[in-house]
Amino acid sequence: MKDTDPTVPHGLAPRKTPVQTRSGATVEAIFEATIQVLLADGATRLTTTRVTERAGVSVGTLYQYFPNKQALLFAMLERHFDEVVHRFEELADTVERVCADGPGQPIVQLAESLADAYVSVKVARPDRTMAMYQVAGAIDRGNLAIGLYERLKSATVRVLAHASDASFSNVGPVVFTLLSTVSGLVRATFENPAAGSEGWPGCATRRPWSPAPI
Amino acid sequence: MKDTDPTVPHGLAPRKTPVQTRSGATVEAIFEATIQVLLADGATRLTTTRVTERAGVSVGTLYQYFPNKQALLFAMLERHFDEVVHRFEELADTVERVCADGPGQPIVQLAESLADAYVSVKVARPDRTMAMYQVAGAIDRGNLAIGLYERLKSATVRVLAHASDASFSNVGPVVFTLLSTVSGLVRATFENPAAGSEGWPGCATRRPWSPAPI
DNA sequence: ACCATACCTGAAGGATCCTTCAACCAATGG
DNA sequence: CCATTGGTTGAAGGATCCTTCAGGTATGGT
Numbered sequence: 124m125k126d127t128d129p130t131v132p133h134g135l136a137p138r139k140t141p142v143q144t145r146s147g148a149t150v151e152a153i154f155e156a157t158i159q160v161l162l163a164d165g166a167t168r169l170t171t172t173r174v175t176e177r178a179g180v181s182v183g184t185l186y187q188y189f190p191n192k193q194a195l196l197f198a199m200l201e202r203h204f205d206e207v208v209h210r211f212e213e214l215a216d217t218v219e220r221v222c223a224d225g226p227g228q229p230i231v232q233l234a235e236s237l238a239d240a241y242v243s244v245k246v247a248r249p250d251r252t253m254a255m256y257q258v259a260g261a262i263d264r265g266n267l268a269i270g271l272y273e274r275l276k277s278a279t280v281r282v283l284a285h286a287s288d289a290s291f292s293n294v295g296p297v298v299f300t301l302l303s304t305v306s307g308l309v310r311a312t313f314e315n316p317a318a319g320s321e322g323w324p325g326c327a328t329r330r331p332w333s334p335a336p337i
Numbered sequence: 338m339k340d341t342d343p344t345v346p347h348g349l350a351p352r353k354t355p356v357q358t359r360s361g362a363t364v365e366a367i368f369e370a371t372i373q374v375l376l377a378d379g380a381t382r383l384t385t386t387r388v389t390e391r392a393g394v395s396v397g398t399l400y401q402y403f404p405n406k407q408a409l410l411f412a413m414l415e416r417h418f419d420e421v422v423h424r425f426e427e428l429a430d431t432v433e434r435v436c437a438d439g440p441g442q443p444i445v446q447l448a449e450s451l452a453d454a455y456v457s458v459k460v461a462r463p464d465r466t467m468a469m470y471q472v473a474g475a476i477d478r479g480n481l482a483i484g485l486y487e488r489l490k491s492a493t494v495r496v497l498a499h500a501s502d503a504s505f506s507n508v509g510p511v512v513f514t515l516l517s518t519v520s521g522l523v524r525a526t527f528e529n530p531a532a533g534s535e536g537w538p539g540c541a542t543r544r545p546w547s548p549a550p551i
Numbered sequence: 552a553c554c555a556t557a558c559c560t561g562a563a564g565g566a567t568c569c570t571t572c573a574a575c576c577a578a579t580g581g
Numbered sequence: 582c583c584a585t586t587g588g589t590t591g592a593a594g595g596a597t598c599c600t601t602c603a604g605g606t607a608t609g610g611t
Contacts, residue, residue, distance in 0.1 A: 143607090143608060143609080144608090145607075145608075170597080170598065170599085171598080171599065171600080172597095172598075172599085182599090182600080183600090183601080183602080186599090186600060186601075190600095191599075191600080192598095192599075192600095
């Protein structure tokens with residue numbers, strides 16, 4: 124009965140969902156261990172055995188919840204992304220409530236709120252953010268975001284609709300550009316802490332290297 | 338005597354450089370095959386055997402030029418990035434020649450030229466661009482760009498210096514932001530052709546999926 | 552306290568994969 | 582034309598890695 128969700132690529136759906144509290148903690152430990160292994164050993168050395176060892180459980184346990192390694196990574200990606208989406212929807216709700224029947228807010232302020240929402244999720248868990256960057260390329264994201272991106276987009280549109288000094292005839296490109304540039308800047312900053320903070324007032328540069336945008 | 342270049346991480350330096358034309362073609366074929374395998378089978382299925390099969394050479398040949406798989410990917414990344422840098426330096430030369438002792442150009446135009454330079458390299462070889470995105474996360478980029486990013490930065494600074502209507506007290510953050518946002522937008526467009534072109538006047542949307550910014 | 556279920560274990564099968572090396576072919580220049 | 586150096590081959594060793602499954606343990610509702 125599983126593996127029917129059209130938004131999840133074939134063979135990547137979780138095998139079962141934890142029902143007892145113990146197993147809930149187990150899956151959580153596996154997720155956390157995956158991040159640690161990813162940051163410590165890199166994506167190429169990410170192994171089901173290494174993950175389960177670090178999580179303090181047996182390999183078989185992992186395969187109880189995920190049909191294969193890809194499914195584990197996919198689930199992590201989905202979870203992380205869902206958090207961003209959720210944060211955006213919260214912001215949209217707030218903005219709608221505040222600007223219920225007022226004049227709205229300046230577009231600059233709305234854009235800053237959106238950027239803040241995005242950054243806040245990333246900064247809250249830098250390790251997870253970095254881990255996601257590592258696997259994002261190697262994963263078959265397929266139609267991961269076919270629904271998730273739509274939600275992100277509509278939340279953004281809802282926010283942008285309350286601009287007091289701007290209105291968009293077609294928001295599509297606007298939203299895409301906004302999200303792409305913000306995520307690009309954030310990603311570059313995470314991956315190049317040296318170059319990212321260098322020269323910025325009040326930012327201390329620590330690491331002496333600076334890989335650049337591919 | 339090899340593996341002494343401080344800008345190349347330990348163990349990732351090429352074993353030897355082709356000297357005859359035949360071997361030059363071989364290495365080129367290996368690079369090309371790597372891209373194809375990357376796009377066809379994904380990063381996780383990228384295998385030295387698969388690459389050499391597709392390149393029409395033997396496995397041993399690959400290991401004659403690269404000490405290991407990582408080194409091959411690293412060399413590709415370096416080569417691709419070097420092309421971007423080169424394109425930027427060309428642009429800087431051109432701008433300096435044109436604005437030799439004139440009033441310079443509007444900052445908007447200079448920024449557009451820079452963006453164009455970046456995009457032109459990416460668009461010239463979409464396959465290679467996509468391949469780079471796939472491996473960029475999984476590769477130990479280490480100090481890949483410690484020198485390469487400096488060149489990219491200084492070329493950008495040289496261009497920006499000829500703005501007729503702007504001057505920057507510290508260009509560091511400006512350059513970083515410019516490059517990060519442009520690369521972010523380009524990457525998102527490459528990875529999400531649907532969402533990237535949707536709603537843009539004169540852009541035909543083809544694919545029905547749209548993974549979003551991680 | 553008891554039992555149906557949920558959950559966990561970890562050795563082992565089977566499948567790749569990375570890398571080497573000894574033997575063999577091709578080119579270049581004197 | 583021949584010797585030297587450059588280039589290629591591909592089977593095989595050794596190392597992981599993914600995934601399963603039969604057997605055992607914990608949980609929580611009754």
